[in-house]
Amino acid sequence: MCSSKRYYTILHNNESEEYKRFINVYLQNKYVLPVREQIVLDSVYGVNGTPLKLREVAEIIEVTPERVRQLIHKSERKLVEFLSVNTKF
Numbered sequence: 001m002c003s004s005k006r007y008y009t010i011l012h013n014n015e016s017e018e019y020k021r022f023i024n025v026y027l028q029n030k031y032v033l034p035v036r037e038q039i040v041l042d043s044v045y046g047v048n049g050t051p052l053k054l055r056e057v058a059e060i061i062e063v064t065p066e067r068v069r070q071l072i073h074k075s076e077r078k079l080v081e082f083l084s085v086n087t088k089f
Contacts (some may be wrong), residue, residue, distance in 0.1 A: 011045060023047060032082045036061065037075040073087055
C-alpha cells in the first residue's frame with residue numbers, strides 16, 4: 001500500500017485515538033459504497049479484527065491483489081468525495 005497516505009500509518013496502531021476516530025468516520029459513512037467495496041475496506045482497515053493483506057482479501061473476493069488495490073483506491077476516492085460534499089466544517 002502507498003505509505004504516502006497519512007492514514008496508512010494510523011491503521012498500524014489500532015489502539016490509538018486517531019485509529020478509533022478514522023474507523024468511526026469510515027463506519028458512519030461506508031453505506032455510500034457497494035457491499036463488495038465495504039468488504040474490501042473492512043478487511044484492509046481491520047474493522048472486524050486484524051487487517052488483512054491484499055493477497056488475503058483477493059482470495060476472499062476471488063480477484064487478483066492488484067484488483068483489490070484498485071478497489072481500495074476507488075472506494076477511498078468515493079468516500080473522500082462524499083465527505084467533502086457532505087461534511088460541514
